[in-house]
Amino acid sequence: MKLLNTVLINSLMVSVISFAAGVSLSLAPTSLAYAQAASDVKPGEKRTRRTPALRSRVYEQLSRAQTQGDAGDVPGAIAILDEVKDKISSMNSYERSMMYNFYGFVYYNDEQFAKAIENFELAVEQQPIPVNFEKTTLFSLSQLHMMQGNYDKTIEYLEKWEALNDGVIPPKNYVLKAQAHYQNKNYAESASYIEQAIEGHEAEGYLPDEGWLILQRAVYYELKQPEKVKDILAKMIRLYDSPKYWIQLAGMYGELGEEKTQLAMMESAYQMGYVESGADLFNLAQLYYYHEVPYKGALVMQQALESGTLERNLRNLKFLATCWQAAKEDEKAIPVMQTASSLASDGELDAQLGHLFYNLEDYSKAVAASRLALEKGVKKPGAVHMVLGLSLYNQRKFVEALDELAKAEAFPASRSTAKQWASFVSREQRDFEILKQQAESI
Structure with missing residues (x-):
């Protein structure tokens, strides 16, 4: 059943396109203490790349810029870094890289993201620099490009990070890569990376982040694999028992015909x-109705209308009346239908009211409702003339009844039935007149 599809689709897209699928942007300059330690590898330790040292005079200037930046003095921090940059010709690759790294951090904190990216890119171009420092900066660049919507660049810098990596790739890298591919509509690639992230994380004994599962669900929805979406939603309910996942899983069962x-x-x-x-x-009320449990559907609708959760508009009132009518609760359906009919521009609901009143043998109200229906306009006027004619007949208004039945004969759908009733009413009229005369003579 597909009546929940729109809600489901809307729900599936929430948060997926934002930068929130379990990878938070966390940029920080490589600390100066780390910078010094990274250039002074102890004897016996594995060295993958020989890098020059960060000299004390450069260290002191960068330390001053860091202090100014931490205090929120962006112009002051940039001014100090500019002083350092004036001596760039005398600086080694590591010192230049650290300088650009601090430019990038200051600009990032000031939300000047284009300048932050430019300087972080310059930082990794300075070679040789420590591998771990380069990897940290590359990952920051991938995050920044993701923020800016540069998804190809995000993937490019993640792959540069991977080229330097000689160990296990962390799940956060796979998630970021999956997001970038998702945004580029490369859904198969995105599915592969988010699967690796989740499986790797679970293999280490950790629960996958909720945002990762949201992304995974969205990817498989785009790949039109509802069975996978269903399984992911079931998992999300087990791990993060959120109301919205119950609703979405119900929608997926509808998609699957279950x-x-x-x-x-x-x-x-x-x-x-x-x-x-x-x-x-x-939607729940509709499900009850379509599964032939209209009474429960009516109760849900009535409670929602009484609480104000649902607006008392034409659609909602009309559906409530339909539920009561299907549940054989005509007396409950009538007042709701009367309210709904006052909001309608056509006479369809008034025609239904006329039929209900006729079934309840309230012929005067049936006549009034049917005449209003014809006045406002209906799709099947012949049927309304029939109800009007029979209601008038039961009021012993034979001439008016025959007139309405004659009008019903003008419409193909009601012609045969109207002729039969006209013959019957004519006989009843004659019999009534005879009995009336006999009563008068006595």
């Missing part, structure tokens, strides 16, 4: 207090 399970999921969510929004309550 309609009984869809209703069971929605009903369970409702009983747990998870079905709260007007849209979800309306």
